[in-house]
Structure formats: C-alpha cells, structure tokens
Amino acid sequence: MENKIAYLQMIQFVINRLSNNSFLMKGWAITLVAGTFVLSAKDANKSYIALAYFPSIMFWALDAYFVSQERLFRSLYDRARLQELDKIDFSMDVASFKNWQNSWSSGFLSLTLLIYYGSISLAILLVAILL
Numbered sequence: 001m002e003n004k005i006a007y008l009q010m011i012q013f014v015i016n017r018l019s020n021n022s023f024l025m026k027g028w029a030i031t032l033v034a035g036t037f038v039l040s041a042k043d044a045n046k047s048y049i050a051l052a053y054f055p056s057i058m059f060w061a062l063d064a065y066f067v068s069q070e071r072l073f074r075s076l077y078d079r080a081r082l083q084e085l086d087k088i089d090f091s092m093d094v095a096s097f098k099n100w101q102n103s104w105s106s107g108f109l110s111l112t113l114l115i116y117y118g119s120i121s122l123a124i125l126l127v128a129i130l131l
Helices: 004-044 047-051 053-082 106-107 111-130
Strands: none
Touching: 004 053, 004 111, 047 053, 047 111, 053 106, 053 111, 106 111
C-alpha cells in the first residue's frame, strides 16, 4: 500500500507543477500586456497596442499546453488510484490517455482559459478603440 501512495504522490507532484506553471503563464501574460499598454501610453504610439496581442496569444497557447498535460496526468492518477496494488506498473507514461478531452486544442478552448485570455484580448481591443 505504501508503494501505491508513493506513486500517487509522484503523480500529484507533477500535477501540482503543471498547475503552478499554468498560474505563472497567466501572471506573465498580464504583466506583458500591461507593459505594452504603458509603452503605448508613454509614446502615444497605437502600434504598441497591437503588439499586446502577441504575448496574450502566445501565453494562451503555452497555458493550453500545461492544461492539457495536467489533464493527462489527472487521468493517470485516476487510473492508478482505482487499480489494485499488484497491477500498478508505476509508469509515468500518459500516451494511452491522449484523446480530445486531454488535447492541446481542448485546453485552448477550455472555459477558464477562454474567459481569462478572452478578457485580456477584449481589454486590448477596448484600449485600442479608446486611443
């Protein structure tokens, strides 16, 4: 039983790291978009506002990758917790869990990322219109 708990903790550690990376992506996206807003206001140059879309979309794509990887490891965790101890192979291979739900595209279109990065994109558009 101790081996199963250690295995589940290993998987949980990976899930926590991926979740933390996703959190960091959100912070960096806001920071860089706000920085481009400051540059555009300082120099009164509207082209900087268009540049704000680049980090927003790039971090959205990278965040979607971390979300998809987290979903894969959550699937591995679910399988491991339900398996009997003698059937656990202690593998960290998640290839067998790849499907639409755990894909990068699904992560990109997930509700939380759509709301977060959609709001950022909307804010960029509103700032562009106001300037």
